[in-house]
Amino acid sequence: MYKVVTGVIGNDIHVVANRLIDISLQARGFRVFNLGVNTSLREFIDAVVETKADVLLISSLNGEAEGWCRELKFVKDEYDLSNVVFVIGGNLCVGEAKVEDIVPKYNSYGFDLVFHQVDLNSGLDRLEMFLKEKE
Numbered sequence: 147m148y149k150v151v152t153g154v155i156g157n158d159i160h161v162v163a164n165r166l167i168d169i170s171l172q173a174r175g176f177r178v179f180n181l182g183v184n185t186s187l188r189e190f191i192d193a194v195v196e197t198k199a200d201v202l203l204i205s206s207l208n209g210e211a212e213g214w215c216r217e218l219k220f221v222k223d224e225y226d227l228s229n230v231v232f233v234i235g236g237n238l239c240v241g242e243a244k245v246e247d248i249v250p251k252y253n254s255y256g257f258d259l260v261f262h263q264v265d266l267n268s269g270l271d272r273l274e275m276f277l278k279e280k281e
């Protein structure tokens with residue numbers, strides 16, 4: 147059973163998606179550690195290390211993830227997280243931006259899968275495929 151740490155990053159209090167993600171992941175057979183809203187990058191990484199999670203799945207709804215996630219690459223270097231799959235989704239910018247610009251930016255921060263305004267079930271299908279290919 148894959149373990150997933152999830153939550154909403156930064157000073158973001160949009161909670162509805164977080165609840166749906168928790169329920170959907172459980173329904174798909176994942177073991178979920180949900181840190182809820184208002185979670186910092188460091189809190190996510192601590193939880194991943196503590197639970198030995200396979201996946202970190204971050205949401206951003208107010209669009210401010212960019213500022214919070216920039217240092218992910220450096221934080222990843224501090225721990226051995228090479229086997230962890232990093233996923234982010236929701237609204238990944240403030241206002242309008244092109245998905246062709248958003249995805250490479252988050253990839254460069256260290257995310258394997260980036261879902262800007264992508265429907266939850268399609269994103270989770272992609273995650274499951276990614277994990278299967280990795281096995």
Ligand code: B12
Nearest residue numbers: 158159160161162163205208209235236237240241266269
């Ligand atoms: C309800 C709401 C609020 C409520 C939140 C209550 C609560 N505690 O949850 C309140 C009124 C508090 C609020 C506040 C604000 N909000 Co608001 N809010 C909304 C609103 C109307 C609905 C959000 C919602 O619950 N949708 C239902 C859920 C199920 O859908 P969802 O959040 O989109 O999530 C889905 C997808 O995003 C996706 N998804 C999410 N995460 C992930 C992760 C992965 C991996 C994948 C694959 C998919 C995925 O799957 C989810 C399920 O389908 C949206 C507009 C809208 N119609 O979406 C604005 C919206 C999110 N809010 C917005 C803003 C700007 C704010 C404020 C900054 C406003 C302000 N000036 O104060 C504050 C921010 C507060 C904060 N600190 O975060 C903007 C964000 C714009 C942006 N990113 O550019 C939106 C889009 C409105 C808009 N069009 O401008 N908000």
